[in-house]
Amino acid sequence: MNEKPILSFNRLTILYPCLTRPAVSDLSLEVMQGQITMLVGESGSGKSTLLRSVIGLQPVGCRMQGEILFEGQDLLSASSGQMRAFRGKKIGMIFQDAGLYLTPRRKIGAQFAEMLRAHLRVTKQQALEMAKQELAALSLAIPDRILDSYPFELSGGMKQRTAIAMAMALRPSLLLCDEPTSALDVTNGAQVAKLLRDLCKKQGVSILMVTHNIGLAAAIGDRIAVMRQGRLVETGTREQIIRAPREEYTIRLLEAVPRLD
Ligand SMILES: Nc1ncnc2c1ncn2[C@@H]1O[C@H](COP(=O)(O)OP(=O)(O)OP(=O)(O)O)[C@@H](O)[C@H]1O
Ligand SMILES: [Mg+2]
Numbered sequence: 537m538n539e540k541p542i543l544s545f546n547r548l549t550i551l552y553p554c555l556t557r558p559a560v561s562d563l564s565l566e567v568m569q570g571q572i573t574m575l576v577g578e579s580g581s582g583k584s585t586l587l588r589s590v591i592g593l594q595p596v597g598c599r600m601q602g603e604i605l606f607e608g609q610d611l612l613s614a615s616s617g618q619m620r621a622f623r624g625k626k627i628g629m630i631f632q633d634a635g636l637y638l639t640p641r642r643k644i645g646a647q648f649a650e651m652l653r654a655h656l657r658v659t660k661q662q663a664l665e666m667a668k669q670e671l672a673a674l675s676l677a678i679p680d681r682i683l684d685s686y687p688f689e690l691s692g693g694m695k696q697r698t699a700i701a702m703a704m705a706l707r708p709s710l711l712l713c714d715e716p717t718s719a720l721d722v723t724n725g726a727q728v729a730k731l732l733r734d735l736c737k738k739q740g741v742s743i744l745m746v747t748h749n750i751g752l753a754a755a756i757g758d759r760i761a762v763m764r765q766g767r768l769v770e771t772g773t774r775e776q777i778i779r780a781p782r783e784e785y786t787i788r789l790l791e792a793v794p795r796l797d
Contacts, residue, residue, distance in 0.1 A: 541566040541605075542710055542742045543590065548602035550585055550594065550766075559585040561766040562602075567710070572736050572743040574757035576750045576789065582766040583746040587712050590744075591627055592619045606710065625655050628703035628741075632715040634695035637702070638687040645683030648702055655706055670701045674731060693724030697731060704735060711735070713745040717752065729756050751793040754778050762786050 543566070550560040560582045567573045575583050588594055590604060590611065604611040606627065611619070623629075631637060639647055648670075649663035658666065664683065671679035676697055687695055696716060703711060713732065717725035733756045736743050747753055753760045754774060761771040762785065770783045781787050 540569045542569040542607060543567040543744065544603070544605040545586070546603040546605065548586070548589070548604060549600065550582070550589055551599040552585075552595070553597040553599075558766050560589070563763075563766070563768050565761050565768055565771060567742060567744045568759065569742050570736065570740050571758035572733065572745060572756055573759045573761060574753035575744060575746045575761050575763060576748060576753050577763035577769075578748060580765075581763040583748075583763055584714050585766075586763070587629075587714050587744065587746055590710075590712055591623050591629055592616075624651075624703075624708070625706050626708050626710065628706065628708035628711045630696070630699055630703055630711065630713040630716045632719050634692070634699040635687060637699045638695065640687055642686070643683065644685055644687065644690070644698060648683065648698075648705070651702055652705060666705065667701075670705045671698065674701050674704075676701065691724070692720050693727060696720060696724075696728050700728070700731060700735070704739070704741070707739075708741060711741050711743045713743060715746055715748075718747070718749070725752075732756070749793075750789045762789065 545563055545565045548560055548563045549558050551558045563586065575586065577583055589600060592611070594600065600612055606622065638644070645664055645667060648667035649660050652658060652663040652666055653660065667683060668679040671682055674697055676682055682690065682698060690698065716732065717728050720728060729752060732743060735741050757774050759771065759773055760777040762769040764785050769785050770781065777786060778790065781790060
């Protein structure tokens with residue numbers, strides 16, 4: 537397995553203006569190329585804050601220290617122009633609620649084509665054709681009908697898969713996913729998790745995925761990182777974390793889910 541990091545957090549600290557304790561505290565973590573790294577931890581442990589910091593989505597007044605190296609470049613010292621070029625194109629992002637990504641009043645086809653045309657020099661017709669191919673590649677049945685639908689006409693699972701198709705259409709090398717399955721029912725959640733795993737293994741996109749479900753982390757992660765109160769508790773391969781956790785907190789998280797073996 538390729539063990540080169542695509543993303544490294546080096547002693548990263550993130551402070552929101554109104555909080556006394558950092559949301560992320562002196563955290564170092566590597567996300568390996570071609571792997572899925574699962575970030576688990578209780579609510580408020582700083583998982584989303586860490587993820588958003590990679591694409592520069594922190595609120596005004598937020599202070600950051602340390603380094604975030606993406607393909608060797610420090611994102612904290614990147615210009616806003618450079619960040620715009622990375623966002624979407626090289627680093628894709630999937631949220632818990634695909635509704636955040638899709639505008640309610642416009643059809644999927646128009647949104648998909650517009651997103652593609654913001655990054656690629658293609659006509660509207662070419663963009664729509666690309667969109668159709670992307671949906672088909674993710675085995676979304678009847679791409680034409682999806683493109684002709686408004687977001688509210690699609691099920692949650694369908695919307696999330698469409699959002700994934702949109703993110704993947706630009707062939708990012710890194711995909712950040714914040715609880716991509718937790719708003720879905722069990723069956724749809726499992727399908728989306730499998731789809732993301734397939735994208736990683738077949739197309740080679742590296743994934744950093746937030747969840748508070750350590751069972752999901754164990755099912756699809758190559759590596760697992762455990763966070764608590766802004767700090768990294770421990771990290772390792774799935775086997776290390778599931779079979780031989782070293783920290784009390786990880787053991788408690790594991791005890792809280794039904795056994796997997
Ligand atoms: N925009 C913000 N402004 C100020 N404080 C924030 C902001 N976003 C998050 N926080 C605080 O930062 C800490 C970490 O929050 P974060 O959302 O990163 O946690 P999380 O691990 O993603 O939690 P959850 O599992 O509930 O999504 C919390 O104390 C939270 O209240
Ligand atoms: Mg969160």
